[in-house]
Amino acid sequence: MKSNIKAVLCLDIDGTLTDKNHKIHPNDIRIMHEFPEAIQPILATGRNLMSAKRILASNQIFKNTTLPLPCIFMNGGASYLPGEELLISHSFPSETLKMLINLSKSFHGTTFGFFTTSSEYLINPSRTNHNNSKIHYFSSQVFNEKSIPGNIVKAMVVEHDKRILKEIEQKGSEIKAEMTYSLPYVIEFVPLGINKAVGLPPILQELSLENIPVYTAGDGQNDLGLFNYAVKSFAPSYAHPTILEKADHITQREIEGMLKPILDIISRQV
Numbered sequence: 001m002k003s004n005i006k007a008v009l010c011l012d013i014d015g016t017l018t019d020k021n022h023k024i025h026p027n028d029i030r031i032m033h034e035f036p037e038a039i040q041p042i043l044a045t046g047r048n049l050m051s052a053k054r055i056l057a058s059n060q061i062f063k064n065t066t067l068p069l070p071c072i073f074m075n076g077g078a079s080y081l082p083g084e085e086l087l088i089s090h091s092f093p094s095e096t097l098k099m100l101i102n103l104s105k106s107f108h109g110t111t112f113g114f115f116t117t118s119s120e121y122l123i124n125p126s127r128t129n130h131n132n133s134k135i136h137y138f139s140s141q142v143f144n145e146k147s148i149p150g151n152i153v154k155a156m157v158v159e160h161d162k163r164i165l166k167e168i169e170q171k172g173s174e175i176k177a178e179m180t181y182s183l184p185y186v187i188e189f190v191p192l193g194i195n196k197a198v199g200l201p202p203i204l205q206e207l208s209l210e211n212i213p214v215y216t217a218g219d220g221q222n223d224l225g226l227f228n229y230a231v232k233s234f235a236p237s238y239a240h241p242t243i244l245e246k247a248d249h250i251t252q253r254e255i256e257g258m259l260k261p262i263l264d265i266i267s268r269q270v
Contacts, residue, residue, distance in 0.1 A: 004037060006270040008209055009262065010044040010072070010200065010226050012218035013052060014183060016236060016258060024059040025257030032061050032259075039266060040212070042203060044072040044196045046182040046222055048115050048154070049084060070207065075180065075190045075222045076199035077153035078117050081206060088202050089117050090191045091151045092177065099175045100155045100189060101145045107168060113156040114148050121148050157187040180222040181240070188222060195225030215266055217251075217258060219243055232269070234262050 011017055018024050024032075035041050045052055052073060057063040071080040078089040092100065104112035104123045114121040123145065157172075159165040169187060172179050177189045204210045216223065216230040219239035227233045227246045235247035236258060244250060251261050 005040045005209060005212060006038040007266050008040045008042060008204070008212050008214045009266065010042045010196070010214060010216040010218075010230065011259075012216075012220070012223055013043060013045040013047060013055060015219035015239070016217050016223075016253075018055065018059070019254070022055060022058070024061065025253060027257035028259045029059060029061055031257070031263070036263060036267070038270065039263065040070070040207075040209065042070045042072060042200070043067070044199070044216070044218070044223075044226060046073075046075045046154070046156075046186075046188050046220075048073050048078070048120065049080065049117070050120070070203045072196050072199035072203070073117075074115060074154035075178070075182070075188055076194045076196045076225070077115075077190045079199040079202050081203065086117060087206060088199075089153055090194050090198075091116075091153050092155075092191050094150060096175060096177055096191070097148070097150065097152050100152075100177070101148060103168070103171060103175070104155075105145060106171070107157075107159075107164065110164060110168065111158040113158070114152045115154045115156070116149060116151050117153060121152075123148075153190070155189040157189075158185060159187075160185045180220070180224075182220045182222045196223065197225035197229040200226070200229065213270065215262070217262055232265070234258075234265075 017028060066084045068082050070082055079087045081087050108124055111125055112123040157168055176192050178192060178194055179189050182188050213231045215232050216226040217234040219236050221240055221242060223243060232248045234249045234251055235243045236253045237250050251258055
């Protein structure tokens with residue numbers, strides 16, 4: 001790793017790098033291609049590798065190439081080095097996975113996704129929820145619970161009916177897993193004790209960046225782990241209330257993008 005790196009920036013994708021229409025500001029697209037050499041970006045997202053590549057490529061970022069930067073995927077469930085080299089992953093214990101599958105069987109009209117580091121399994125695709133969740137899936141293949149392998153890293157629920165989503169949240173709270181909202185209509189489960197902050201130290205150690213200050217930007221509850229880890233945190237103005245309360249700086253991303261104000265502050269500090 002380059003010795004001139006002075007700071008690390010962990011960057012969420014959905015709702016932070018992208019807007020509600022999954023578009024990235026033109027200024028941010030330019031910066032992602034020409035990131036300051038002194039600042040190491042690390043993507044930290046609930047998405048898996050394939051889904052993250054899809055949303056970035058749709059915005060003309062790292063299209064038709066391997067991701068050249070470190071990444072934390074599936075809310076800390078998997079950490080990658082540059083070049084998409086898997087460093088570490090965490091899967092559910094068998095009993096927890098069984099409970100999550102049973103949860104999906106209890107809500108036949110709700111879309112559930114189950115993810116390994118290399119594949120996705122979609123269950124219960126209703127027309128509305130399936131269409132609205134396409135941005136989260138690289139594949140639209142549909143499976144039943146018997147098709148789910150044992151090495152699942154993340155489970156995801158997509159449901160726009162708030163009443164049903166609340167019921168799923170209540171039942172999900174009985175499962176021994178980390179449960180967070182990444183979007184108002186998306187609940188995500190990862191193994192107990194896992195979050196984005198857990199996925200970061202292995203990357204820093206492997207790249208010899210353990211003593212470099214870490215900054216983070218995010219908008220959802222699944223970013224709280226990194227908010228507690230980082231020396232400074234940033235959030236867009238429309239972020240979840242718990243994030244806005246924790247953030248050191250709030251950014252109006254629609255004006256000049258998310259990255260320029262963040263990089264200006266980091267550059268002044270380092």
